[in-house]
Amino acid sequence: MRFIRLLIAIIFLLGGAYALSMYYFVDESRDFQLEKEIDYPLDKVFIQFNNLQNFTRWNNFFSSSQSMDIDYYTPYEGQGSSISYVDDKNDTQGELFIRYENLNKTLKYQLFEDENENPTLIDIKFKAVSPERTKIIWYVHTPKQPVLKRVKNFWTEDRFSENIDKSMVNLKNVLSNKVEKDKLMATIKYDSLMVEKEEEVILLGINVSTSNKKDALYKNIVMNYNKMYNYVTMDLGKKQDEFGYPVLITDADNYKDREVSYFLGIPLSKKEGITDNNFSFRTINPTQNYVIYYKGSYAGRVRAIQQIIQKAKKDVMRFGDIKQTFIEPPTEEEEVTMKLSLPVYK
The missing domain is CATH 3.30.530.20 (START domain)
Structure with missing residues (x-):
């Protein structure tokens, strides 16, 4: 009993000390x-x-x-x-x-x-x-x-x-x-080869393999872009100013192949939880790129890609996959506005 009274007294003293310190200090x-x-x-x-x-x-x-x-x-x-x-x-x-x-x-x-x-x-x-x-x-x-x-x-x-x-x-x-x-959009210079540095980019996207016959590739890109856009805006709830231009990554010279494999992604500021296994994140490390801004039919991009590859070979540079950034989202209309970027290395 004495112990309980002592404990209560200590609690009151500590509580009083705490209250006084809060009040004065x-x-x-x-x-x-x-x-x-x-x-x-x-x-x-x-x-x-x-x-x-x-x-x-x-x-x-x-x-x-x-x-x-x-x-x-x-x-x-x-x-x-x-x-x-x-x-x-x-x-x-x-x-x-x-x-x-x-x-x-x-x-x-x-x-x-x-x-x-x-x-x-x-x-x-x-x-x-x-x-x-x-x-x-x-x-x-x-x-x-x-x-x-x-x-x-x-x-x-x-x-x-x-x-x-x-x-x-x-x-x-x-x-x-x-x-x-x-x-x-205000400063684009089309069809001029330039050198640009690109910072790290996080892409949420989808891996695809499809036919390269006639316009089958572009139709497939449009379909998968719409799928990506709907997932980012509806499932993830992102607004237009929360993500960047769609980016397609593929082998630099696979425009010659009968079948093309590519990764189509939309840049986000950070990785986050996703519930659809069709989509995955890919991080693009900082690179130096040979770049051409191109406007025209999607099939016509090949000439610009060839120009970039020829420049890299002339400069004795190694290069990786080409990135096709759609400045205007791909639609059923065949004309595209895009940035073609080829990462180059010594």
Whole structure:
């Protein structure tokens, strides 16, 4: 009995000490600031923040959960727009509002988490560092916490900072697909042989063998592209700015063969779980390529491929499989717009 009384007394003393330390040494709310820069124009960056449908695609808090349900409310963009979310698996829910917008300059969010009636206030300022680079500054004010819950304030900033770091990687991937597409279409020089370096690419695709008679190959490509596109957009739920141009990889000179084997894939920012065994991931390592941009019939690409191979042989370069990147998706119309890339090595 004496031991129990002693134990209760110790618990009360420790609880009191904890409460006093929280009261006197831990702030009831937190204010902190984070800065990041990204290599994309201000107007392209801002619309990823003021449109909440865009925002939830790349913000790690929302995009990392496979079990979160999100409802969007009109207006979907700018001041007055809002969302509510529920994640039963992770036992969390909340609402996010855009309370103020100054176009391309400032946004003010209110985030209500779980049962807390006081919101986290998030003000974001955007500054153009250069025509192609934007600074993003977060000003965060957390809600007041009761004394016994103030310990959360020790890791609030670290948790927020970690989420921002992951989100910026996602945002860069989204913008690289969207902005680079726009730039490429405006600067293409057709039928000129160039040298380009290509970074690592992750492709989700399908392996195919088919006849090379007449137009059978191209019809097969169109069919499998439509299958790939439907899987990426419907089964994986990807939006247009979340994946790149379709890429076909095959032997450089198999245009002579009666049967052609190829891998047709769509670039994604990262590998993720897939449920259909017909599809698989392939990672393309960084390479130096001889490149020709070509526009015309699919059969007419052969001349451009021959030109690239002849250049590689003339320069005494070893080469790998040729990559056919469809700048315009392959359709039943026979004319294509594509980049032909031949990786070359000494």
